[in-house]
Structure formats: C-alpha cells, structure tokens
Amino acid sequence: xxxxxxxxxxxxxxxxxxxxxxxxxxxxxxxxxxxxxxxxxxxxxxxxxxxxxxxxxxxxxxxxxxxxxxxxxxxxxxxxxxxxxxxxxxxxxxxxxxxxxxxxxxxxxxxxxxxxxxxxxxxxxxxxxxxxxxxxxxxxxxxxxxxxxxxxxxxxxxxxxxxxxxxxxxxxxxxxxxxxxxxxxxxxxxxxxxxxxxxxxxx
Numbered sequence: 001x002x003x004x005x006x007x008x009x010x011x012x013x014x015x016x017x018x019x020x021x022x023x024x025x026x027x028x029x030x031x032x033x034x035x036x037x038x039x040x041x042x043x044x045x046x047x048x049x050x051x052x053x054x055x056x057x058x059x060x061x062x063x064x065x066x067x068x069x070x071x072x073x074x075x076x077x078x079x080x081x082x083x084x085x086x087x088x089x090x091x092x093x094x095x096x097x098x099x100x101x102x103x104x105x106x107x108x109x110x111x112x113x114x115x116x117x118x119x120x121x122x123x124x125x126x127x128x129x130x131x132x133x134x135x136x137x138x139x140x141x142x143x144x145x146x147x148x149x150x151x152x153x154x155x156x157x158x159x160x161x162x163x164x165x166x167x168x169x170x171x172x173x174x175x176x177x178x179x180x181x182x183x184x185x186x187x188x189x190x191x192x193x194x195x196x197x198x199x200x201x202x203x
Contacts (some may be wrong), residue, residue, distance in 0.1 A: 021106075021201050028099050028194040035187040036092050042180045043081045049173040050077050053159065056166045069162040073155040080148045087144055088184070091132060095191070098129040102198075126202055133195050138188050145184055149177050 053070060062070070102125040109118045131137075153174060160170035 021198075024194060024198045024201055025099070025103055025106075028191075028198065031187070031190040031194050032092055032096050032099065035088075035184075035191065038183050038187055039084060039088055039092070042176075042183070043084060045176050045180075046077050046081050049169065049176055050074055052169040052172065053166050056169050057163060060165065062163070066162045069155070069159045073152070073159050076152045076155045080152050083148050084145065088141060091137070091141060095129065095132045098125065098132050101125045102129055122202070126198065130195055130199065133191050135192070138192060142185060142188060146181060149181055153177055 050073070053073065057066075057070065102122070105118065105122045105125045109115065109122050112118050156170050156173050156177075159166055
C-alpha cells in the first residue's frame with residue numbers, strides 16, 4: 001500500500017510519509033485485534049472463576065444465605081460478561097468496520113489523488129472512526145466497565161464472607177477483575193493513540 005500512498009502524496013498534501021500512514025493503519029488493526037483478544041480472554045477467565053467457586057463448595061451443604069450469595073455472584077458474573085461483550089465488543093466491531101472503510105478510501109484516493117469526492121470520503125471515514133473512539137465514548141466505556149466490575153467485586157466479598165471455603169477463589173477472582181480493568185484501560189489508550197496519530201498524519 002505504501003507505493004499507492006506515495007503516488008497520492010505527490011499531488012495531495014499529507015503531514016506524514018507513506019510509511020508512517022501505513023504504520024498507523026497497521027497499528028490500528030493490531031490495537032483492535034489485541035482489544036478483542038483481551039475481551040474474549042476476560043470473559044473466559046470469568047467463567048473459570050465461577051467454576052472454581054462451584055468446585056470449592058461441591059459436596060458442602062450450604063445455608064440459604066450462602067446459596068443466595070453464590071447465586072448473586074453467578075448472576076453478576078454473567079451480567080458482567082454480557083455487558084462487556086455487548087458494549088465493548090460492539091464498539092470494537094464498529095471500529096474495525098470504520099477502520100477498513102478508511103483504508104479502502106485511502107486506496108481509492110491513491111488511484112485518484114485529485115478527486116475532491118474521494119478526498120471528502122477519506123475525511124468522512126476518518127471522522128466516523130474518530131466518532132467511534134472519541135474521548136467521550138472511551139470515557140463512557142471505561143466508566144461502564146468499572147461500574148460492572150465493582151458490582152462483581154462487591155458480590156465476591158459477600159461470597160467470601162458467607163463461605164470461608166471460597167477464600168482462595170475469591171482472591172483469584174478479585175485479582176482477575178483488577179487485571180481486566182487495567183488491561184481494558186491500556187487497550188483503550190492504545191486505540192486512542194492510533195486515532196490521534198491518524199488524525200495528525202492525514203491532516
């Protein structure tokens with residue numbers, strides 16, 4: 001793709017070289033792929049954590065309070081996973097589509113570098129990609145994720161108090177939640193950085 005962008009650069013003013021823009025696009029694809037993989041891993045780990053609780057209490061006669069605490073946790077974990085898949089997953093999917101459209105429009109512009117119509121399409125595609133990962137959107141995603149994880153964390157504490165035998169599983173699950181939150185924050189920053197770079201290099 002670098003040759004096509006180089007051809008475009010000869011007649012269309014860009015702030016960066018072909019290699020840099022190509023690198024931005026590659027970095028964007030990599031950032032989205034990493035975020036998707038991390039989301040999938042988080043959901044899988046959450047399911048494993050719930051299974052660990054069931055293993056710890058297997059064969060143990062639980063009181064009504066203990067059963068309630070465990071049931072509440074299971075529902076919270078399931079709700080958390082569904083929310084992550086729905087909110088973050090959908091955003092990543094939309095971002096992937098917008099990113100592919102921007103790349104396609106850039107290829108078209110390389111073939112027709114003086115086309116005002118295609119130049120407008122590139123600008124529109126970049127604007128849509130910026131909208132998907134705007135500062136407001138990222139902040140909302142991070143807040144929703146933090147809130148969902150906080151609910152699960154509260155339920156984990158309740159289970160640990162009600163069922164002492166789950167202490168180890170609770171500690172592991174709490175650690176996993178912290179790691180998930182940190183990972184999602186890192187992924188969000190990576191995507192934001194790519195959008196910022198593209199915005200600058202395509203200006």
